[in-house]
Amino acid sequence: MKKPIIGVTPLVDIQRESYWLVPGYMKGIEVNGGIPIMLPLTCNKADIDTLVNMCDGFLFTGGQDISPSLYSEDKSSLCGEVCEERDTMEKILFAKVLENDKSALGICRGIQFFNAYLGGTIYQDLIAETKTKVFHKQKPPYGKPSHIVNLVKGSPLQNLLKTDNLPVNSYHHQGVKKLADNLKPMAYATDNLVESVYMPGKKFVWAVQWHPEFSYTTDKYSRMIFRAFVDSCL
Numbered sequence: 001m002k003k004p005i006i007g008v009t010p011l012v013d014i015q016r017e018s019y020w021l022v023p024g025y026m027k028g029i030e031v032n033g034g035i036p037i038m039l040p041l042t043c044n045k046a047d048i049d050t051l052v053n054m055c056d057g058f059l060f061t062g063g064q065d066i067s068p069s070l071y072s073e074d075k076s077s078l079c080g081e082v083c084e085e086r087d088t089m090e091k092i093l094f095a096k097v098l099e100n101d102k103s104a105l106g107i108c109r110g111i112q113f114f115n116a117y118l119g120g121t122i123y124q125d126l127i128a129e130t131k132t133k134v135f136h137k138q139k140p141p142y143g144k145p146s147h148i149v150n151l152v153k154g155s156p157l158q159n160l161l162k163t164d165n166l167p168v169n170s171y172h173h174q175g176v177k178k179l180a181d182n183l184k185p186m187a188y189a190t191d192n193l194v195e196s197v198y199m200p201g202k203k204f205v206w207a208v209q210w211h212p213e214f215s216y217t218t219d220k221y222s223r224m225i226f227r228a229f230v231d232s233c234l
Contacts, residue, residue, distance in 0.1 A: 002234065003033060003034060003035050004033075004034050004035065004056035004057060004230060004233035004234055005034070005035045005037060005054065005055050005056050006029050006034045006035065006036050006037070006055060006056060006057045006058065006059060006229075006230070006233060007036075007037055007038075007039045007051055007054075007055040007057070007058045007059070008021060008025050008026065008029070008036050008037065008038050008039060008058075008059045008061060009039055009058070009059065009060050009061050009086070009089075009090060009093070010038055010039060010040070010041050010061075010086075011061060011062070011063045012041060012063060012064065012083045012085075012086055014081065014083065019038070019040075019041055021038055021061070022061075022062075022213055022214075024211075024212075024213030024214055024216060024217075025059060025061055025107075025213045026038075027213075027216075028212060028213050028216045028222070028223075028226040029059065029226060029229075029230060031216070031223075031226075032223065032226040032227040032229075032230045033227070033230050033231070034057075034230040034233060036059070037055070039051060039058075039093075041085060041086060041089060042089060043085060043088045043089050043092060045092055048089070048092050048093050048096060049096065051093070052093070052096040052097065052100055052102060055102070056102065056103065056233040056234070057102055057103035057104065057105070057204070057229065057230075057232065057233035058093065058097055058102060058103070058104050058105075059104075059105050059106075059107065059110075059229075060090060060094070060104060060105070060106040060107065060109070060110035060113060060114070060207075061107055061108075061109065061110060061213075062107055062108035062109045062110070062171075062172075062211070063083070063086065063108075063109050064080065064081045064082050064083045064086065064109070065079050065080040065081065065082050065109075065124070065174055066082065066087060066109065066112055066113055066116050066122060066174075067082040067084055067087050068122070068124060070087060070091075070113075070116045070117065071116040071120065071121045071122055073121070073124070075124075076124045076125070078124055078125035078128050079124040079125070079174075080173070080174075087113075090113055090117075091117060094113070094114070094117055097205075098199075098202065098205070101202060101203050102203075102233075103203055103204040103205070103229060103232040103233045104204065104205045104206075105204075105206055105207065105208075105225075105229040106206070106207030106208070107207070107208060107210075107211060107212065107213060108171070108172055108208075108209060108210070108211060109172075110207050110208075111176065111194075111195075111196070111197060111207035111208060111209050112174060112175065112176065112209075114180075114183065114197065114199075114205070114207050115176050115179060115180050115183060115194075115197065115207075116180075117180075118180035118181075118182055118183060118199075119180045119181060119182075120176060120177070120178050120179050120180035120183065121177040121178040122174050122175065122176065122177055123174055123175050123176075123177045124174060125173055125174065126172075126173055126174065126175050126193070127173070129177075130191065130193075132191040132193070133191070134147050134189050134190060134191045134193070135147055135170065136170045136171075136172055136173070136175070136189075136193075137170065137171055137172060137173055138169060138170055138171055141214075142169055142171055142211060142214040142215075143169060143214040143215045143217070143218055143219075144169060144215075145167035145168060145169055145215075146168065146169050146170040146171075147167070147168065147170055147189060147190065148165050148166065148167055148168070148189075148190060149165065149166050149168050149187040149188060149189055149195045149196070149210070150164065150165050150187065150188050150189075150190070151163065151164055151165065151166060151186060151187045151196075152184075152185055152186050152187065152188070155184070155185070155186040155187075155196075155198070156186060156198050156206070157186035157187060157196055157198070157206070157225075158186065160224060160225075160228055161221050161224060163221070166187070166221055168195070168208075168209075168210035168211075168215075169210055169211050169214055169215050170209070170210055170211070171211060172209060175193050175194070175209060176193065176194040176197070176209075179194055179197070182199060182200075183197040183198070183199055184197060184198055184199075184200055185197055186198055186206070187208070189209075193209070194209070195208065195209040195210065196208045196209065203232055204228075204229065204232035204233075206225075206228075206229065208225065212225050212226060
């Protein structure tokens with residue numbers, strides 16, 4: 001049986017001048033039937049075209065904050081480190097993914113990037129801007145649940161998981177503020193923060209704010225999300 005090849009966007013350590021990945025991104029794909037490969041950090045459009053043609057799907061990982069310039073805001077003092085090169089690469093890549101109707105899964109930064117790229121906005125710091133009491137930035141171990149999300153009834157995620165609420169892990173200080181018009185919500189935290197989205201009309205463009213790459217070994221719902229993504233790439 002053919003296994004889909006799935007490109008995974010690299011994490012960038014600017015201080016160490018290195019690219020790296022959390023193993024769970026790769027293993028979560030691998031144990032669910034895909035072949036993951038780490039992508040280079042490149043803004044070369046021809047090379048990205050080649051990668052899009054080569055891969056059956058793409059995982060947009062976590063990492064640095066997205067530059068507020070992507071959603072037409074000035075960078076506040078509470079915004080963390082950004083990586084302009086990664087923002088640029090992912091803009092080119094995501095545009096090609098949408099153009100070619102390739103499958104895409106966004107995790108953490110991934111949901112924020114999809115939203116900002118498609119015209120939504122981002123909270124540069126959740127606590128400062130919303131005064132939320134939900135524990136969005138947990139301490140290790142990162143595979144344990146931190147809070148509950150409520151799934152939107154009839155959404156693709158709720159139809160997949162067959163549950164109305166879900167305990168999730170959480171490690172982020174930013175989040176979706178204004179949801180892009182062409183994204184639809186699939187889950188909300190109890191403070192009404194959008195925690196999962198999808199793009200109607202596309203084969204599979206989903207994103208979650210939580211971290212299935214840390215919980216897939218112990219949480220069946222995390223495995224189901226990875227499996228649905230990998231299966232969509234076939």
